[in-house]
Amino acid sequence: MAGMDRKQGQGRRTAPGRTANPSAAPKHGLARVLSKLGVCSRSQAEKAVREGRVQVDGRVVLDPERPADATRQRILLDGEPVGEAKRVYIALNKPRGIVVSAADERGRDTVYDLLKDAGLPWLGPVGRLDKASEGLLLLSNDSAWAARLTEPRQHVDKTYHVQIDAMPDAALLERLAQGVVEEGERLAAKQAVLLRAGEKNAWLEIVLDEGRNRHIRRLLAAHDIGVLRLIRVAIGSLPLGELAKGQWRHLSPGEVAALSR
Template sequence: MRHGLARVLSKRGLCSRSEAETLIRSGRVRLDGRIVRDPEHPADVQQARIEIDGAHAVHPTARYLALNKPRGLVTTARDERGRDTIYRCFDGAELGWIAPVGRLDKASEGLLLFTNDPQWAARITDPETGPSKTYHVQVDRIPDQSMLSAMRTGMQDGDEFLRATSAVLLRAGEKNAWLEIVLDEGRNRQIRRLLAALGIGVLRLVRVAIGPLALGELPKGQWRELTPEEVAALGGEALGSVG
């Protein structure tokens, strides 16, 4: 199968597509022995012989990781405003290129997946077939049953229709409560927007599960490798190498 060279580098798990475009345009990539500067130049995903900075670009070992994201980190490789990013949690690990599967905003925390296998990541984030996501959300009031029902029924917010697959009250104090909310697809700040439309403020938002994979006892800011069984349960079999 043939794709543009930048996409081939990404599909092989060597770097992100934008990073590949930069490498190619700067003349650092050779395809079958010659420098190619066009990111859209056709190349065979499996057979193309690719060199980056003179070194053969081998297929890296596929990686599938779970991170307990702390609050206050942005889900990006680099931040133009100089804020700390989630990659701080991997300092010194020498994992090669990995990318987040989906995202959590800066104020949110909990389970976040990483991989260098773009096909697996695409299956996880597919809104039609990807796994559901479960969140525990602390809110600034005690919602009644009509509010919980409204979350499940859903509402229009601009051009998007927002709804929760499930919304239940976990426990309540005098002035605030914890909810468990399940989404079958992720939209930008979906839970915060859905609750705001009902006059409910979010105090904490923690993703506790993606499909059958639970955050469990993984300490905040720590990560671990997924088992082959966990990888398969989420989005298909693990690959020995990416490509």
């Protein structure tokens, strides 16, 4: 029995260089850890690591995928200790012609130009609005919250007011709800209603509960209808309200919680 006990004990020995408790081993790469802490985006973290600007327990790490654990290891970015950033959630009224990107290779204005000198930490966009679109855009450094809002299975409603170059009838509104298949993707509106009509164009309110690239523009183009203006006026229960173009505000804790549900 003593020999069997020794063999069993030997079988439980930890291989050199491995932790004795697999559940305690870091599960995320260094770049993802930095992103989840809210100090920068995933791509910015990868760049910083490759440039040798990140240290873990006193050693420079050049591999963004190397496992790391901020709760057990001392991580420095540009020589400064990295800790979990205070969570910030803002709503911004994006003007038309502004790019939703941290940097633009063509030198165009971005949403971050609207936030400079505001004293905010790094924030990432929660979803997108293309350059020609305007209206409500959320930004946050809470990557888990952002992921829940943008997860397709959550079906968070997004409401748009869309000016089109046509005079819609009831049949068209029904076809928008029925949807089309375009380039292998099904595009449909959860709801489409007429807001008002002029002599040559009209305004629709279109609600989506999923968001594909240029969803509304492609859906309307499939019916030979062009978009003159596209404004996102609400995300879930959060309205754009009276927020002026180019301006932003912090979300209240209640608004953050309501969007999470």
